[in-house]
Amino acid sequence: MISRHWRALARPGEAPHYIRHLTDETFPKLSGIAGFIKASILKRELERGTEFLIVTEWQSLDAIKTFAGADPEVAVVPAVVQAMMIEYDPRVRHYEVAKVHGG
Numbered sequence: 001m002i003s004r005h006w007r008a009l010a011r012p013g014e015a016p017h018y019i020r021h022l023t024d025e026t027f028p029k030l031s032g033i034a035g036f037i038k039a040s041i042l043k044r045e046l047e048r049g050t051e052f053l054i055v056t057e058w059q060s061l062d063a064i065k066t067f068a069g070a071d072p073e074v075a076v077v078p079a080v081v082q083a084m085m086i087e088y089d090p091r092v093r094h095y096e097v098a099k100v101h102g103g
Helices: 015-031 061-068
Strands: 002-010 036-045 050-058 085-088 093-096
Touching: 002 061, 015 036, 015 050, 050 061
Parallel strands: none
Antiparallel strands: 002 050, 002 085, 002 093, 036 050
16 A cells, blocks of 8 residues: 655635645545555645645556556645645655554
């Protein structure tokens, strides 16, 4: 299993819009991709805005390529999301899930 991590800092007041975009647009698309497992939205308030860490889990790197393209480390950031952000990672980080505990 592969865990995909992407970080961004949303402009003040944009956090609810970004969460809505994820739940209404992005996550339904991901759910239609074979090999997608789940997604989480992590957030924390900072002085400049709301920081997000989006974590998705996938069965394989090939499944991620279906979403991200040939270079799976390229962040998929639509223009509407770019406009909500102060800054965002242009590339993501992938981690092999070594062990899962609990549940």
